[in-house]
Amino acid sequence: xxxxLEVEPGAATADPEAVLKGMGKIEGRSLGQIAWMRLKRDKVxxxxxxxxxxxxxxxxFANLIIKLIGHPPNQFNQNLIDxxxxxxxxxxxxxxxxxxxxxGVEPVNGxxxxxxxxxxxxxxxxxxxxxxxxxxxxxxxxxxxxxFFGGWVDAFISRLMDIFLAFxxxxxxxxxxxxxxxxxFGLKGDSLRIVLLIFIIGFFNWPYIGRIVRGQTISLxxxxxxxxxxxxxxxxxxxxxxxxLPNLIAPILVYATLLIPTNILFEAALSFLGVGVxxxxxxxxxxxxxxxxxxxMPHFMLWPGLAIFITVLAFNLFGDGLRDALDPxxx
Amino acid sequence: MPxxxxxxxxxxxxxxxxxLIIVSAITFSIFYLVPRWAxxxxxxxANRYVGRAATEExxxxxAERLGLYDPIAVQYWNWAKGVVVxxxxxxxxxxxxxxxPCLGYSFITKQPVWxxxxxxxxxxxxxxxxASILWLVFGVAIGVLSALRRGSIFDRAAMTVALAGVxxxxxxxxxxxxxxxxxxxGWTKPGGTFVPLTDNPVLWAQALILPWITLAxxxxxxxxxxxxxxxxxxxNEDFIRxxxxxxxKERNVVxxxxxxxxxxxxxxxxxxDVGLLLGGAVLTEKTFSLPGLGKYAVDGIxxxxxxxxxxxxxxxxxxxxxxNLIVDLLYAVVDPRVRAK
Numbered sequence: 001x002x003x004x005l006e007v008e009p010g011a012a013t014a015d016p017e018a019v020l021k022g023m024g025k026i027e028g029r030s031l032g033q034i035a036w037m038r039l040k041r042d043k044v045x046x047x048x049x050x051x052x053x054x055x056x057x058x059x060x061f062a063n064l065i066i067k068l069i070g071h072p073p074n075q076f077n078q079n080l081i082d083x084x085x086x087x088x089x090x091x092x093x094x095x096x097x098x099x100x101x102x103x104g105v106e107p108v109n110g111x112x113x114x115x116x117x118x119x120x121x122x123x124x125x126x127x128x129x130x131x132x133x134x135x136x137x138x139x140x141x142x143x144x145x146x147x148f149f150g151g152w153v154d155a156f157i158s159r160l161m162d163i164f165l166a167f168x169x170x171x172x173x174x175x176x177x178x179x180x181x182x183x184x185f186g187l188k189g190d191s192l193r194i195v196l197l198i199f200i201i202g203f204f205n206w207p208y209i210g211r212i213v214r215g216q217t218i219s220l221x222x223x224x225x226x227x228x229x230x231x232x233x234x235x236x237x238x239x240x241x242x243x244x245l246p247n248l249i250a251p252i253l254v255y256a257t258l259l260i261p262t263n264i265l266f267e268a269a270l271s272f273l274g275v276g277v278x279x280x281x282x283x284x285x286x287x288x289x290x291x292x293x294x295x296x297m298p299h300f301m302l303w304p305g306l307a308i309f310i311t312v313l314a315f316n317l318f319g320d321g322l323r324d325a326l327d328p329x330x331x
Numbered sequence: 332m333p334x335x336x337x338x339x340x341x342x343x344x345x346x347x348x349x350x351l352i353i354v355s356a357i358t359f360s361i362f363y364l365v366p367r368w369a370x371x372x373x374x375x376x377a378n379r380y381v382g383r384a385a386t387e388e389x390x391x392x393x394a395e396r397l398g399l400y401d402p403i404a405v406q407y408w409n410w411a412k413g414v415v416v417x418x419x420x421x422x423x424x425x426x427x428x429x430x431x432p433c434l435g436y437s438f439i440t441k442q443p444v445w446x447x448x449x450x451x452x453x454x455x456x457x458x459x460x461x462a463s464i465l466w467l468v469f470g471v472a473i474g475v476l477s478a479l480r481r482g483s484i485f486d487r488a489a490m491t492v493a494l495a496g497v498x499x500x501x502x503x504x505x506x507x508x509x510x511x512x513x514x515x516x517g518w519t520k521p522g523g524t525f526v527p528l529t530d531n532p533v534l535w536a537q538a539l540i541l542p543w544i545t546l547a548x549x550x551x552x553x554x555x556x557x558x559x560x561x562x563x564x565x566x567n568e569d570f571i572r573x574x575x576x577x578x579x580k581e582r583n584v585v586x587x588x589x590x591x592x593x594x595x596x597x598x599x600x601x602x603x604d605v606g607l608l609l610g611g612a613v614l615t616e617k618t619f620s621l622p623g624l625g626k627y628a629v630d631g632i633x634x635x636x637x638x639x640x641x642x643x644x645x646x647x648x649x650x651x652x653x654x655n656l657i658v659d660l661l662y663a664v665v666d667p668r669v670r671a672k
Contacts, residue, residue, distance in 0.1 A: 163353055165603070165651075167357075167358075168610040168648055168650075168651060170613050170614070171625070171647050172644055174613065174628065174632055175362065175628065175631075175640040175643075175644060176361065176365060178632035178633075178635070178640070179362060179365060179366050179632075179635070179637065261498065268500055269613075272617075273613065273614070273617060273629055274629075274633070275632060285500075285502075288500075288502055288506065289502075291506065292506065292618075298507070298510050298511075305500075305507070308499075308500055309503070312499075312500075313494065316497065317494070320494075
């Protein structure tokens with residue numbers, strides 16, 4: 001439904017005589033301002049946004065926070081493990097939860113779960129952001145080109161998207177992440193895995209954005225303002241970047257926001273399958289994968305799982321709100 | 332009219348085969364090129380098949396015999412020929428037959444890949460069939476009800492649960508439900524106990540019920556959201572007003588006019604999802620230790636067994652292309668406008 005554009009209750013009754021009566025002046029608002037007003041009123045979306053900001057801050061200052069907690073993510077705490085019973089479970093109740101270790105410690109080696117969850121946010125967000133950026137860059141470029149030029153260019157790019165969509169994405173990604181050796185492309189260790197994951201995830205998700213941008217470009221191409229620019233003698237690059245691109249920003253922004261949570265789940269899935277960033281570096285998916293063998297200690301899988309859930313949910317909430325604000329028809 | 336339908340089907344079939352050839356060529360090149368770019372040589376690739384202790388000479392000989400020195404196009408041609416007529420591999424310790432369709436030959440287990448894949452297809456098929464029926468029924472029903480009672484408590488509750496559902500990874504919900512229902516309460520059998528349907532339908536369902544529900548929950552959430560959005564849009568169309576104006580019962584308006592319009596895009600996504608799932612419900616199979624195609628792929632990756640990975644990827648691509656083809660053909664039968672294009 002169409003949301004009311006005005007905020008002040010007095011202005012809600014649109015009265016053509018208002019200016020004459022001196023009720024206040026009527027201001028024009030840009031589409032961006034209208035969208036921002038709608039977004040501000042969407043409490044759930046703002047809640048999601050606040051959580052996202054907190055998570056990003058946590059990821060950036062992860063090392064500092066971990067230093068404050070005082071337990072490095074890879075530090076073994078063998079003294080907290082019950083070696084007598086043979087299960088190698090943490091001593092104490094609820095998986096060794098205490099003031100010292102609020103989320104408890106891992107079985108067998110006693111690493112602090114809270115530190116590991118905090119450190120995991122870093123890998124997760126880093127990969128999801130850059131992979132999304134890559135998808136958006138490829139998808140927007142190819143989508144705009146296909147939609148604007150049409151003809152054989154469009155046919156070629158559209159077929160390319162079909163081919164990409166026919167790939168069994170997850171199987172392909174795990175296979176690809178699996179065949180690359182530990183020392184390649186002049187990189188090694190964590191940095192190699194992170195770059196590799198960004199490329200794999202980003203490279204296979206672009207057709208979704210590409211299709212949307214292509215469709216939007218085709219519908220915009222025939223509009224009057226493009227005709228006007230063309231008849232004034234504007235060149236193609238001018239039409240592409242100055243006339244079309246600004247009109248595409250809204251859908252691109254929405255789909256980028258909604259692609260980030262998908263990519264977070266993707267990264268977690270790859271780490272869960274053991275082809276993500278390698279142990280002992282803490283990742284949420286990797287922690288869940290470690291938890292499989294300790295199904296009798298649910299706390300161990302609870303924290304990384306909750307971390308994934310909250311992060312993905314926050315992005316989804318914000319993305320949904322953003323879409324509603326930019327395109328009220330979609331509600 | 333049947334003439335045009337047949338022409339359409341033939342055209343789509345040819346396009347599908349073309350797509351598969353391209354997908355297989357790309358898959359092949361990526362899996363053979365990426366390790367090279369990353370610094371692996373034909374010798375290091377061959378090394379995997381003869382064991383670490385082999386002498387340099389044996390390694391070179393094996394690489395030679397497996398054709399690892401050949402240009403990529405020759406290697407792809409040999410592989411594609413193997414799919415059609417079968418292949419023979421001579422890796423030093425004798426000649427190994429790999430009958431058609433030879434999707435590859437694992438030199439680690441010394442087995443052709445295709446028969447192993449065939450064994451695993453029923454598992455993945457059972458998983459996908461049960462889960463997809465569940466999620467289609469529940470997802471669409473919840474979506475329609477939510478759209479019709481928009482803003483009601485039911486709508487809000489359903490959409491909140493659905494949003495949570497699309498934000499949860501299957502390996503998390505799967506692990507939690509496994510820990511709770513299988514190990515704590517003992518209601519269902521823990522993973523890894525697949526029984527073929529033809530052997531014992533009760534045990535078959537018992538082993539699969541938890542994966543079905545877990546998988547269907549996540550997909551239902553997505554489908555409920557999509558159906559709701561589609562229904563809201565369709566119910567505002569002019570033809571719905573026309574249908575109401577000519578005095579149709581509301582039930583008929585919703586089912587015959589509203590749902591029909593809203594379901595077409597859902598069907599497309601359904602085809603794609605089922606195809607993807609058949610190609611390897613990797614995460615579900617891994618979480619519940621079901622010996623399906625996805626688990627096979629993961630095992631292949633752990634063992635660094637390239638022919639296995641390549642085989643699964645291709646079978647998966649076939650499923651996706653087939654699923655899309657079926658959806659397209661259904662469209663052509665239902666909607667005559669599609670054929671004309």
